[in-house]
Amino acid sequence: MTADLVSPCRGCQMSRTPCRFGADDFVALSETAARVRLACPAAFEGGPRVAHGGWTAAVFDDVLGRFLVHTGVKSVTATLTVDYLLPVPVEQPLEIHLEIAAREGRRNHLTGVLRLQGSDRDLAVARGVWVELRPGHFERHQARMAELGT
Numbered sequence: 001m002t003a004d005l006v007s008p009c010r011g012c013q014m015s016r017t018p019c020r021f022g023a024d025d026f027v028a029l030s031e032t033a034a035r036v037r038l039a040c041p042a043a044f045e046g047g048p049r050v051a052h053g054g055w056t057a058a059v060f061d062d063v064l065g066r067f068l069v070h071t072g073v074k075s076v077t078a079t080l081t082v083d084y085l086l087p088v089p090v091e092q093p094l095e096i097h098l099e100i101a102a103r104e105g106r107r108n109h110l111t112g113v114l115r116l117q118g119s120d121r122d123l124a125v126a127r128g129v130w131v132e133l134r135p136g137h138f139e140r141h142q143a144r145m146a147e148l149g150t
């Protein structure tokens, strides 16, 4: 696989907006590794000039899941753990390096690290499991919602 751009999530594709988390510059480097260049938008400021932890978790969830889908594995997040090691600045050039660490049946283990561009100091580290969908996943969801009358 040559370096190629990873598509945005369904919500951003449908609304034809740039990635709402700021993760548009997203390149697959191989079948198991990718990198994202991004900045935390000011709208996700949590402390003074510091990113809200929810942004960090959301962007990891987004890019790890998008990359797995990019490799052809339709999947959803089953677990996601984030270690917050240092404050993440808003509106500064950041980089995420991510990889598919292991595949066990339908379980896919992914990891990601967030750093300032040009720095080798980890600001946050994510690990999670993405489960490949069984056929009819969304139809079963719709049926459950219909049973609830929603």
Ligand SMILES: CCCCCCCCCCCCCCCC(=O)SCCNC(=O)CCNC(=O)[C@H](O)C(C)(C)COP(=O)(O)OP(=O)(O)OC[C@H]1O[C@@H](n2cnc3c(N)ncnc32)[C@H](O)[C@@H]1OP(=O)(O)O
Binding pocket: 007, 008, 009, 010, 013, 014, 061, 062, 063, 065, 066, 069, 075, 076, 077, 078, 079, 104, 105, 106, 107, 129, 131, 132, 133, 134
């Ligand atoms: C124009 C439109 C274009 C669109 C273009 C799209 C572009 C592409 C963008 C993609 C962008 C995505 C980015 C966001 C990604 C999300 O945010 S996904 C949303 C959040 N996650 C969810 O909603 C998941 C909710 N949970 C579930 O639906 C179900 O629990 C799951 C995870 C599907 C599992 O249910 P299941 O299929 O019934 O699985 P089950 O048979 O019980 O277990 C299967 C295996 O997974 C393991 N497993 C299940 N749960 C867990 C767990 N929590 N922990 C560890 N292992 C587990 C089981 O142990 C089992 O392992 P094996 O025995 O096979 O070894």
